Amino acid sequence: MKLESQRALADIRMRVQRDLTQFLTDQTTYLGEIGIELIPVAEAINSFLLDGGKRLRPLFAYCGYLAAGGEEDESVIAAVASLELLQACALIHDDLMDNSDTRRGRPSIHRWFEGIHVNEDLSGSAIQYGSSAAILLGDLALVWSDQMLHQSGISAEALMRALSIHDEMRVELMAGQFLDIHEQALATQSVARSLKIARYKSGKYTIERPLHLGASLAIGDNTKRENFTAIFSEYGLPLGEAFQLRDDLLGVFGDPATTGKPAGDDLREGKRTVLMAMTQDRATEAQEKVIAKHFGTADLDLEGVNQMQQVIVDTGAKDHVEQLIDKLTLTALDALDREEITTVSRELLQELADIAVRRAG
Amino acid sequence: MKLESQRALADIRMRVQRDLTQFLTDQTTYLGEIGIELIPVAEAINSFLLDGGKRLRPLFAYCGYLAAGGEEDESVIAAVASLELLQACALIHDDLMDNSDTRRGRPSIHRWFEGIHVNEDLSGSAIQYGSSAAILLGDLALVWSDQMLHQSGISAEALMRALSIHDEMRVELMAGQFLDIHEQALATQSVARSLKIARYKSGKYTIERPLHLGASLAIGDNTKRENFTAIFSEYGLPLGEAFQLRDDLLGVFGDPATTGKPAGDDLREGKRTVLMAMTQDRATEAQEKVIAKHFGTADLDLEGVNQMQQVIVDTGAKDHVEQLIDKLTLTALDALDREEITTVSRELLQELADIAVRRAG
Numbered sequence: 204m205k206l207e208s209q210r211a212l213a214d215i216r217m218r219v220q221r222d223l224t225q226f227l228t229d230q231t232t233y234l235g236e237i238g239i240e241l242i243p244v245a246e247a248i249n250s251f252l253l254d255g256g257k258r259l260r261p262l263f264a265y266c267g268y269l270a271a272g273g274e275e276d277e278s279v280i281a282a283v284a285s286l287e288l289l290q291a292c293a294l295i296h297d298d299l300m301d302n303s304d305t306r307r308g309r310p311s312i313h314r315w316f317e318g319i320h321v322n323e324d325l326s327g328s329a330i331q332y333g334s335s336a337a338i339l340l341g342d343l344a345l346v347w348s349d350q351m352l353h354q355s356g357i358s359a360e361a362l363m364r365a366l367s368i369h370d371e372m373r374v375e376l377m378a379g380q381f382l383d384i385h386e387q388a389l390a391t392q393s394v395a396r397s398l399k400i401a402r403y404k405s406g407k408y409t410i411e412r413p414l415h416l417g418a419s420l421a422i423g424d425n426t427k428r429e430n431f432t433a434i435f436s437e438y439g440l441p442l443g444e445a446f447q448l449r450d451d452l453l454g455v456f457g458d459p460a461t462t463g464k465p466a467g468d469d470l471r472e473g474k475r476t477v478l479m480a481m482t483q484d485r486a487t488e489a490q491e492k493v494i495a496k497h498f499g500t501a502d503l504d505l506e507g508v509n510q511m512q513q514v515i516v517d518t519g520a521k522d523h524v525e526q527l528i529d530k531l532t533l534t535a536l537d538a539l540d541r542e543e544i545t546t547v548s549r550e551l552l553q554e555l556a557d558i559a560v561r562r563a564g
Numbered sequence: 565m566k567l568e569s570q571r572a573l574a575d576i577r578m579r580v581q582r583d584l585t586q587f588l589t590d591q592t593t594y595l596g597e598i599g600i601e602l603i604p605v606a607e608a609i610n611s612f613l614l615d616g617g618k619r620l621r622p623l624f625a626y627c628g629y630l631a632a633g634g635e636e637d638e639s640v641i642a643a644v645a646s647l648e649l650l651q652a653c654a655l656i657h658d659d660l661m662d663n664s665d666t667r668r669g670r671p672s673i674h675r676w677f678e679g680i681h682v683n684e685d686l687s688g689s690a691i692q693y694g695s696s697a698a699i700l701l702g703d704l705a706l707v708w709s710d711q712m713l714h715q716s717g718i719s720a721e722a723l724m725r726a727l728s729i730h731d732e733m734r735v736e737l738m739a740g741q742f743l744d745i746h747e748q749a750l751a752t753q754s755v756a757r758s759l760k761i762a763r764y765k766s767g768k769y770t771i772e773r774p775l776h777l778g779a780s781l782a783i784g785d786n787t788k789r790e791n792f793t794a795i796f797s798e799y800g801l802p803l804g805e806a807f808q809l810r811d812d813l814l815g816v817f818g819d820p821a822t823t824g825k826p827a828g829d830d831l832r833e834g835k836r837t838v839l840m841a842m843t844q845d846r847a848t849e850a851q852e853k854v855i856a857k858h859f860g861t862a863d864l865d866l867e868g869v870n871q872m873q874q875v876i877v878d879t880g881a882k883d884h885v886e887q888l889i890d891k892l893t894l895t896a897l898d899a900l901d902r903e904e905i906t907t908v909s910r911e912l913l914q915e916l917a918d919i920a921v922r923r924a925g
Contacts, residue, residue: 230735237739237764240746244739296703300696325749335661335745338699342657343738345706350731359720370711374591377704378598378605384696385601388686403598 208554212262218277219261219284223252226284226351244336247315248344252291255307255463259559260286260413263439266555267417270548271431278356279420282365285355286413288348293376295341299334300384301472308463313337357420364419364428372412379403386475394480398444401477405450406443410559414439430543437538438552445531446559448524451478453564455515461564467508473499478515478524485518532560569915573623579638580622580645584613587645587712605697608676609705613652616668616824618923621647621774623916624800628778631909632792639717640781643726646716647774649709654737656702660695661745662833669824674698718781725780725789733773740764747836755841759805762838766811767804771920775800791904798899799913806892807920809885812839814925816876822925828869834860839876839885846879893921 231245264283273279297303298311305311310318317333319325325332352369353362382400386392414435422428453462454469455478462468469476479498486494493514497507515521535556539549592606625644634640658664659672666672671679678694680686686693713730714723743761747753775796783789814823815830816839823829830837840859847855854875858868876882896917900910 238743241739244742296699327749332749338657339738339742346734353727359724363720366714373707377700381605381700382599388688388693
């Protein structure tokens with residue numbers, strides 16, 4: 204049964220990929236007609252989007268749609284595929300704000316355009332050209348995600364229902380992102396604040412809201428939709444937290460070959476994750492000194508990364524986070540034990556939960 | 565009659581202001597409930613948006629709606645008011661890309677948040693905090709503009725028609741912005757390229773597309789709507805160019821008291837406008853030397869600004885641009901001589917044209 208679910212998810216992923224490819228091909232032609240100078244813009248978004256990614260948000264949205272009783276529908280595939288373009292906006296702008304050099308093992312968008320500036324020997328500052336391009340490409344990806352949703356071919360009624368959830372999801376994402384940059388600028392860390400940021404910036408946006416979007420596309424009746432919305436929150440909120448906690452662990456212990464980011468990148472960046480807040484809470488004086496020396500040091504070497512990893516293990520924070528992931532995942536899966544959720548849907552959502560919290564990159 | 569049109573426009577402007585105030589008040593409450601750290605975000609967008617601006621885009625959209633036969637409708641006011649939030653996104657990101665210190669005589673958003681970082685003695689780089697905040701506030705303004713349009717109360721049919729124009733308008737805007745930053749990085753200037761950038765970045769987005777949006781909100785019938793769309797392009801495209809040329813002149817010769825920007829700001833920034841391309845085309849060797857010395861010099865003083873102004877006058881570029889504005893405006897106004905456009909609508913659109921091209925700031 205697990206194999207069947209995996210096959211079903213792979214099939215959805217393929218259809219999402221197909222629609223993104225088609226949409227981006229059309230937009231590349233459109234931009235090229237405005238001016239050939241825009242071709243590198245289209246190409247950069249194309250390769251950023253088509254070269255990687257687990258398509259988690261479209262998968263959750265489409266499985267939410269199916270679980271809420273929706274019939275297989277290619278228009279809905281196109282509608283949920285649009286979430287990848289929203290995610291592209293978030294990542295492009297995030298990399299710029301974090302000053303990250305890489306994404307999925309390739310140069311981030313601002314670095315890519317810096318490279319174009321240098322290679323083509325353009326005038327002015329390459330850094331400014333790169334960051335301006337990243338701002339605009341992120342904006343464009345955001346507008347394209349809207350356009351792809353609007354043109355997906357779903358009915359006007361379904362679209363009207365989807366828009367209100369979609370808008371709320373996006374406001375939450377931006378709010379979470381701001382809370383995050385503000386948190387990085389505070390003098391102290393807090394587990395409670397980090398959990399809240401993770402919830403808005405990542406958990407709700409990656410899992411709960413895409414599921415709600417799916418329900419809104421499947422169900423016209425308000426009472427019935429609200430019932431599914433509640434079930435999806437019960438499943439999606441804890442799973443979203445577990446998802447983000449896995450991200451925290453990968454940012455410190457992840458293998459660069461699968462994460463596409465240098466080892467210990469979150470440490471170098473001084474990222475205030477839940478994992479780090481828990482580590483700080485538990486650290487002895489000696490461990491605090493290691494943290495003070497290494498955490499947020501831009502040129503932190505592998506030796507320093509190893510020392511920090513050791514502190515995170517020794518304080519028990521790593522184990523605690525692993526246990527928390529297990530507990531949250533169980534809570535999420537329990538929410539699927541309802542007669543409203545068919546066996547097939549339950550298996551799909553179990554498999555998706557597994558992908559979200561057991562992944563290696 | 566002119567007085568009546570002016571009163572009508574002032575009335576629309578007031579209703580737009582009322583709806584923006586209400587929308588932003590609601591969103592401030594919403595953000596505050598997520599976290600009090602978000603209150604400065606809401607306040608900054610509030611004061612950025614409510615303290616100034618001519619509301620040109622909502623005015624063109626609503627007058628387009630009325631001219632296309634729409635009845636007075638408060639839902640449509642809310643729908644077109646949303647264009648101010650889109651414009652806020654464009655300005656916030658534009659100021660960041662241009663590294664501008666001020667907007668409408670006040671600090672730009674990135675400078676404002678830099679100030680918060682300094683005043684509250686936050687950790688890390690104030691400049692990075694300011695630019696991250698500006699990226700996110702621009703994104704949020706873009707999402708809010710969508711949300712305000714979606715929640716405006718217009719019918720699902722009208723919204724579906726509006727969305728496709730709205731999406732196209734936003735893609736054109738982002739494309740124009742990219743063409744602009746790319747142009748700044750090229751070794752040479754060209755009048756033809758500058759005109760194209762002005763058309764996408766500013767003309768279509770400020771005048772033609774808002775008018776089309778208005779028509780889409782007023783008319784369900786395809787043939788009738790396409791007829792108005794064609795008339796509005798005939799009026800809006802030349803007027804949009806004239807609008808941008810006026811902007812070029814204000815960027816060099818404008819009074820800081822009315823533009824809210826330092827005198828000669830475009831010169832200091834080295835902005836590649838149509839005006840500057842025409843100046844370069846006509847410059848003698850001696851004038852070219854003055855341009856090479858001053859144009860794009862970040863610390864250009866008033867004496868340097870005066871010398872540059874003199875060159876722009878002496879080459880005849882200033883006069884030529886003024887004549888071009890007059891000619892384009894006449895072409896635009898001629899397009900209103902159609903039986904489809906009522907006398908009242910014609911007078912409104914004449915008055916709006918006057919505001920767009922005769923303004924001092």
